[in-house]
Amino acid sequence: MPLAALARPVSYMGGWTFIEESNRQSTAALVHYTPSPKWSLGLRSEWVRDSDFVLTAIQPTYLVKRWFGKDYQANVYLNGGFGVASGISGNPLSTTAAGFVGVMADWETRRLFAGYTARYLDAGHFDDSAMQIVRLGWAPYEGDTNDLHTWLMLEVDQRSGLEDSVSVSPVLRFFKGPALLELGFNLVDPSPLINFTYRF
Amino acid sequence: MTSFSRALPLCVIMMTTTAAHAQHDQHGGHDQHDQHGGHDQHEAHDHSDMASSPQDNAAPTGAVPMSTTPELEAALAAGGTPVVAEVLGVVCDFCATAMNKIFGSREEVAAVYVDLDTKALNLVLKKGHNLDDQTIEELAVQAGYRIAAVYRDPVLQGG
Numbered sequence: 001m002p003l004a005a006l007a008r009p010v011s012y013m014g015g016w017t018f019i020e021e022s023n024r025q026s027t028a029a030l031v032h033y034t035p036s037p038k039w040s041l042g043l044r045s046e047w048v049r050d051s052d053f054v055l056t057a058i059q060p061t062y063l064v065k066r067w068f069g070k071d072y073q074a075n076v077y078l079n080g081g082f083g084v085a086s087g088i089s090g091n092p093l094s095t096t097a098a099g100f101v102g103v104m105a106d107w108e109t110r111r112l113f114a115g116y117t118a119r120y121l122d123a124g125h126f127d128d129s130a131m132q133i134v135r136l137g138w139a140p141y142e143g144d145t146n147d148l149h150t151w152l153m154l155e156v157d158q159r160s161g162l163e164d165s166v167s168v169s170p171v172l173r174f175f176k177g178p179a180l181l182e183l184g185f186n187l188v189d190p191s192p193l194i195n196f197t198y199r200f
Numbered sequence: 201m202t203s204f205s206r207a208l209p210l211c212v213i214m215m216t217t218t219a220a221h222a223q224h225d226q227h228g229g230h231d232q233h234d235q236h237g238g239h240d241q242h243e244a245h246d247h248s249d250m251a252s253s254p255q256d257n258a259a260p261t262g263a264v265p266m267s268t269t270p271e272l273e274a275a276l277a278a279g280g281t282p283v284v285a286e287v288l289g290v291v292c293d294f295c296a297t298a299m300n301k302i303f304g305s306r307e308e309v310a311a312v313y314v315d316l317d318t319k320a321l322n323l324v325l326k327k328g329h330n331l332d333d334q335t336i337e338e339l340a341v342q343a344g345y346r347i348a349a350v351y352r353d354p355v356l357q358g359g
């Protein structure tokens with residue numbers, strides 16, 4: 001799911017970003033290019049594990065608004081995707097058109113973080129689902145440029161169609177230079193959470 | 201390393217810069233050297249979708265000490281010109297990476313370092329080169345951020 005909001009889904013002009021996201025529902029990879037500081041365009045491949053299909057989509061992301069402060073930054077993004085969903089692992093369903101729309105928002109200082117993301121996915125006969133995630137974070141220390149930044153985070157997600165609709169995951173975020181790694185574990189629906197972002 | 205230990209001893213750039221965030225139509229001239237004793241006055245672009253709060257539109261906090269890194273020091277020793285800019289919204293290494301990429305790709309820039317502690321973009325321009333305030337603002341926007349103020353030589357104290 002598009003937790004990319006939590007790792008800045010629009011980069012600097014001319015920048016490329018690789019994002020990997022894996023959670024209790026899906027594993028996804030997104031590569032995006034930022035032609036303007038207002039939007040990025042990416043290619044997304046997402047394996048929705050329990051429904052045995054892969055979504056392949058073009059994903060534009062638009063920065064609706066960014067607020068700047070001396071000590072904070074806040075953003076609101078809209079994203080979408082259109083492409084195809086194809087069955088895997090013996091799934092007999094035929095390939096079909098698929099798409100999603102989402103909204104993302106975050107507010108961040110060097111010590112505090114709050115983020116929200118939501119998405120509605122229509123993958124035809126494969127899936128028709130909605131999800132939302134709230135995440136709060138706290139950094140125990142302020143790292144300077146190129147230091148290792150460490151965050152303690154708590155993520156609460158709600159996903160339609162899953163047995164445990166609401167779940168909680170504590171997450172450790174490590175951030176250094178252009179690389180960001182998140183390691184977490186879902187306490188309600190036991191499964192790892194692994195996110196990685198690299199900005200070129 | 202703290203911002204204080206990184207700061208050049210007694211090397212604080214004197215500035216008289218103001219940095220109100222003005223509307224585009226107030227942008228008549230960026231460099232108003234004569235009105236400020238030879239220093240640059242700078243009014244940042246206002247991008248309605250990249251807003252800063254009223255509080256943040258206030259005048260800059262004051263002189264920002266230039267950070268020290270081996271690259272900045274080497275560039276200064278080679279005769280480069282120091283420029284320090286206060287940046288709004290710089291809270292993480294992705295911000296620093298973006299600024300480093302954008303400014304580091306410019307021919308005029310000998311060295312660049314974004315200091316999260318001082319929230320400053322530290323530039324050393326190559327000898328004989330210049331980047332005017334408007335260009336610095338525009339490059340910061342390309343990186344996704346906003347310049348609050350540009351502190352520019354000529355006066356460095358001590359050193």
